[in-house]
Amino acid sequence: MIDSAFIARLTELLGPKGVLTDTNDLEPHLKEWRGLYRGGARVVAKPASTAEVSAVLKLCNDAGVPVVPQGGNTGLVGGAVAPEGSLILALGRMNRIRAIDPVAHTMTVDAGCILADIQTAAEAHDRLFPLSLAAEGTCQIGGNISTNAGGTAVLRYGNTRDLVLGVEVVLPDGQTLEGLRPLRKDNTGYDLKNLFIGAEGTLGIITGAVLKLYPRPRDVATAFVAVPDAQASVDLLSLARGQSGDTVTTFELMNRLSVEMVFRHVPGCSDPLSEVSPWYVLIELSSPRDGGGLTAALEEILGGAMESGLVTDAAIAQNEAQGAALWRLREEISDAQKFEGGSIKHDISVAIADVPAFMTEATEAVLALMPGIRPVSFGHVGDGNIHFNLSQPTEMDKQVFLDRWAEVAHEVHEIVHRFGGSFSAEHGIGQLKVGDLEYYKSPVELEIMRRVKRALDPKNLLNPGKVVIP
Ligand SMILES: Cc1cc2nc3c(=O)[nH]c(=O)nc-3n(C[C@H](O)[C@H](O)[C@H](O)COP(=O)(O)OP(=O)(O)OC[C@H]3O[C@@H](n4cnc5c(N)ncnc54)[C@H](O)[C@@H]3O)c2cc1C
CATH class of the missing domain: 3.30.70.2190 (Alpha-Beta Plaits)
Incomplete structure (x- = not known):
């Protein structure tokens, strides 16, 4: 439980700069980009090193306090939203570029580095870090890795998962997995690194990473x-x-x-x-x-x-x-779509060849469900990933429209499912799509996910309620 003794101990561990409890300071950590959710947490911990992250997790583990990691807070599925009673672990003070090796084409970074700063640092060494998305001025590499972010260069360079050689992760009990290896080949059993990539902070806190660089385009x-x-x-x-x-x-x-x-x-x-x-x-x-x-x-x-x-x-x-x-x-x-009232968003993928047929079928289906609904379809067609977003009919009340989110999304996701596609191509599950995961994943996949979660986070303290319910 978070009480005054807990806050005092946290302040001892992190110093006054590392603990926020003032309402104004908390506000940016409680808001979420789409305005769909609002957090209720009353404390933010801002560690400045991996050792501090470890100490905070140990304290939370002992006190039974749930921890919600937060990077740039640009996620689109409510993954970084922290309910009352939980602690927000914000990684923004961990923003050091630890090393760059232009010959090996690698960069080692703290998890709290902003993506655009990583791109700039690579460029200064005549190299490219190819991950690129519209939120790059705010999102952090720890968040990118935790969501396995996609973006606009996946066609050529792959998803974030393909750009990570090693990770440093703090586990819920405070132990550190020191995996900052720059190896391009390492066939030594289970690939643990990939468990944490795309886990949305439910298995461990990513504190550092070794990234792949490429020659800079000229x-x-x-x-x-x-x-x-x-x-x-x-x-x-x-x-x-x-x-x-x-x-x-x-x-x-x-x-x-x-x-x-x-x-x-x-x-x-x-x-x-x-x-x-x-x-x-x-x-x-x-x-x-x-x-x-x-x-x-x-x-x-x-x-x-x-x-x-x-x-x-x-x-x-x-x-x-x-x-x-x-x-x-x-x-x-x-951003422009925000001016047009409510929008129901989908982040789906199908085989590239199926994109046109999907788009036709889905457009007809949503128009039949709600005449006047306005498809704002765009996205990474080179990856078969379409943001099949729907703006409200112009005359409809915004809330009346948004209240039909689940019904509309189900219609769209059923079509995606028939095409053998994914209901979440790049944004992850967070809390928005926990129900879809339960519905569309096979029992075997769900059971494996639950076992992994229980094994790594037996007290269910890391980002509970997100991705998979153990
Ligand atoms: C305008 C806009 C455009 C976008 N475009 C794209 C796009 O093209 N492609 C795409 O994939 N996404 C896109 N996104 C979504 C978002 O930017 C990505 O999901 C991004 O990777 C999130 O990074 P973040 O640092 O903001 O993470 P947050 O939102 O803070 O967190 C995301 C998730 O990761 C967890 N987390 C954060 N940091 C850590 C850590 N260090 N260790 C463990 N868990 C952690 C959080 O608990 C949460 O579950 C866009 C968002 C916006 C607002």
């Missing part, structure tokens, strides 16, 4: 492309991968409504094309080879695709500023 070509339908986008992806020498790094699909919301609500964003199209793709090619050949290659690919009807129009960036402006059209969608 030649980048970006285009905003109008396509007649989702099928054309999938065909264009296949064509572009082959014809560009597999240099496609990003391939993002957006329906007209999603970009229209950006034009409507985000200052400085306007349509780079003269004709309206039902669908668009943001495509980026990149290569560490200097020479500037990629823009010409992209022009050639898109020219050919126009002749065959896969593409109807395109704006190709001629410099970095134009490229950044095209990127904003994709990155601002989530």
Whole structure:
């Protein structure tokens, strides 16, 4: 239980800077990006080292206090939301880049490093850390690893899981798993590291990681492309991968409504094309080879695709500023959608070839369920991952709309299931999708997950109520 003796002991362990109890200080830790949940915890612990994390976990384990780890608090499934009676463990003070080895292409970091700072540090050594998402200025690498974040470069470099060579983890009883190994090959039994990646803080606290770096791209070509339908986008992806020498790094699909919301609500964003199209793709090619050949290659690919009807129009960036402006059209969608009332969001994946059929079926189904509902479909089509988001009918009351979340999501997830897809492609389970996990995972998978949870966290003190109920 958290009482004054507990707070006093916590303050002894972390010093006054490491413990927050003031209401104003707590506020940013209780809010959640989507506003779907609100935390009720009354104390935040801010350790500055792995040893301090270990001491806090031991204290909580002894006192039976639940711990909710928090990184940048940008998660979209309520995973970092801490109920009353629990302690928030915020990793933000652990923000040291511990080492960079440009020759081995590795970087060792504290878990509280902000993703954008890691990207900048890699760049300063002429290297690339390819994980990239719209929340990169706020989210932390510990949160990225714990959610196995995806983002806009998965097609080329994989998910976060593929970018992590080693992790340092503190277990619920305070023991530390010292796994900061930079090895690219290590076949020594069970791969423990991968248990903690994507575990959303339910098995241990990630305090450090060894990350993979890549050569920094020197030649980048970006285009905003109008396509007649989702099928054309999938065909264009296949064509572009082959014809560009597999240099496609990003391939993002957006329906007209999603970009229209950006034009409507985000200052400085306007349509780079003269004709309206039902669908668009943001495509980026990149290569560490200097020479500037990629823009010409992209022009050639898109020219050919126009002749065959896969593409109807395109704006190709001629410099970095134009490229950044095209990127904003994709990155601002989530923020722009907030101005259009309530939205019910899905983060689904199906096989890439099934994306068009899924989109047609799901759109028809939600319109039949709720006439006037507005699909704002966009996402990482190159990974088969679509954010099939639905804005409320314009005349409907926001709360009346949001009250139907479970019904609408069930309809969509049933279609995903029929396609053999996933109801959570990259955002994780948190508390939002605990019911879906119970419903869609096989009994064998669920039982293994429960056994792992019970083995590593026998008192169910690490982020209880999230992911899997033991
Ligand atoms: C505008 C926007 C765009 C986004 N785009 C993408 C996207 O393209 N792809 C994508 O995958 N996600 C995306 N997200 C979701 C979110 O940014 C990611 O899930 C991110 O990885 C979360 O990192 P965080 O540091 O904010 O973690 P938090 O939100 O703080 O935590 C996420 C989960 O991890 C746990 N956790 C945090 N730190 C640790 C730790 N050190 N050890 C153990 N557990 C921990 C928390 O308890 C929680 O369960 C987006 C979010 C926003 C707001």
